[in-house]
Amino acid sequence: VLHERASSALNENGAEEEELFGRFGSTGSGVLSTTGSGSMSNLGQSPGLNNGPVPLYPSGTDKNSGETWYEVGRTRTYTPTADDIGHVLRFECVSVDAEKKVPVGPPTSIMTSRVIPAPTPTPRRLIQVNGDVLSHLDLDSQTSFGTFSVLSYNILADAYATSDAYSYCPTWALSWTYRRQNLMREIIGYHADIICLQEVQLNHFEDFFSPELDKHGYQALYKKRTTEVYTGAPHAIDGCATFFRRDKFSHVKKYEVEFNKAAQSLTDAIIPSTQRRVALSRLIKDNVALIAVLEAKFGNHGTDNPGKRQLLCVANTHVNVHQDLKDVKLWEVQTLLKGLEKIAVSADIPMLVCGDFNSVPGSSPHGLLAMGKVDQLHPDLAIDPLGILRPASKLTHQLPLVSAYSSFARMVGVGYDLEHQRRRMDPATNEPLFTNCTRDFTGTVDYIFYTADSLSVESLLELLDEESLRKDTALPSPEWSSDHIALLAEFRCKPRIRR
Incomplete structure (x- = not known):
């Protein structure tokens, strides 16, 4: 899930992450910029991933308190991609009545720090x-x-x-x-x-x-x-x-x-x-x-x-x-x-x-x-x-x-x-x-x-x-x-x- 404020809102590891971005750099194309508001215009057209005819980020959004969230999956696990670098992920779960198939209670969610690139040390020969x-x-x-x-x-x-x-x-x-x-x-x-x-x-x-x-x-x-x-x-x-x-x-x-x-x-x-x-x-x-x-x-x-x-x-x-x-x-x-x-x-x-x-x-x-x-x-x-x-x-x-x-x-x-x-x-x-x-x-x-x-x-x-x-x-x-x-x-x- 992409967060418009990711680049400016420093979490508890903010200073360390800034240093990391400079060191590791991005290894994938199509990383979305979040340096300003309204930067979501290129969502779904990322050249960095080939996901077939279905856009990576569906058109449905959740806007609240200046944040714009885009659904990226409905699986139990999610592996961040190069396009997620610099953004925040939110994992949301809701309990469902097994018989009635209806939600029970409000959703529960956790939010990550900003996604950073994988380390790229020089390979050992x-x-x-x-x-x-x-x-x-x-x-x-x-x-x-x-x-x-x-x-x-x-x-x-x-x-x-x-x-x-x-x-x-x-x-x-x-x-x-x-x-x-x-x-x-x-x-x-x-x-x-x-x-x-x-x-x-x-x-x-x-x-x-x-x-x-x-x-x-x-x-x-x-x-x-x-x-x-x-x-x-x-x-x-x-x-x-x-x-x-x-x-x-x-x-x-x-x-x-x-x-x-x-x-x-x-x-x-x-x-x-x-x-x-x-x-x-x-x-x-x-x-x-x-x-x-x-x-x-x-x-x-x-x-x-x-x-x-x-x-x-x-x-x-x-x-x-x-x-x-x-x-x-x-x-x-x-x-x-x-x-x-x-x-x-x-x-x-x-x-x-x-x-x-x-x-x-x-x-x-x-x-x-x-x-x-x-x-x-x-x-x-x-x-x-x-x-x-x-x-x-x-x-x-x-x-x-x-x-x-x-x-x-x-x-x-x-x-x-x-x-x-x-x-x-x-x-x-x-x-x-x-x-x-x-x-x-x-x-x-x-x-x-x-x-x-x-x-x-x-x-x-x-x-x-x-x-x-x-x-x-x-x-x-x-x-x-x-x-x-x-x-x-x-x-x-x-x-x-x-x-």
């Missing part, structure tokens, strides 16, 4: 990395035969997206109704075969992500966080969600890792009974991991066993966030890796370990993942009040894990694109300069690890430039709706080599 070749790939094109792509993304749960935490982000851009559409647009645009999301609220998984991604051909798996510590609303608890394309994979098995249960078993085994309550209060943080075993439908042509099933193990986790609990972070990562080692022993299977590890490069959890061990003199090991990390020699694993994005640092050769990506990498750690960018913290905490004896990296989603994000202070912003950036890697299965 897929950069091919194989051997000494570096080139661009179109994200709209499907991955090549025998390859598959994996996306890992902490989407920032609505429960954590508060104005107190992100005061620099406009309130309307923090609202879930805005962010969910922007996030979905971004996620779908990556065309990933496997999607690993963190901080997905249970209600948002059930009501939005699962049904919406189902429309795009994805099957969903979910593991919510446990609730020993959590005190919020049951529906708002977050967790890890893994989606995979039905035409590329079938579901074989799911494992759910609850670090709370592992903590209970650990304390029962090594902590004196008089100290268990204190130990559990330190270890129990409700974090989880979701492990999915999938079978590829694209076959394993090019491997040494073309007739054998091509399985894939995908772990999706969100590790404890508290920076003063370095021992708990390391213990959670070690617990996950020990579980994955058991799967690796029972089945010769490529593995991916994705998620938000809340651990920067050089930390003990990152060292354990990337190097298979922790330096016994690592300063993190000095913080071990429960003695759960002793002896340090036990902090090892045999999975040949490599960080996917370290491929950028290992590339040889020259060229603009290669140098462009290298400038976004930390040469000291071979990891991105950041995957999490807020006003108070900028650093890398998200990773995609893979078993290098069974998988090779074909391409990577380009990294973002911090300077481009700082125009909005930090993340989240109107363009990017999480405080993390998405990571995506395309892999190819190698010929099988028994570990």
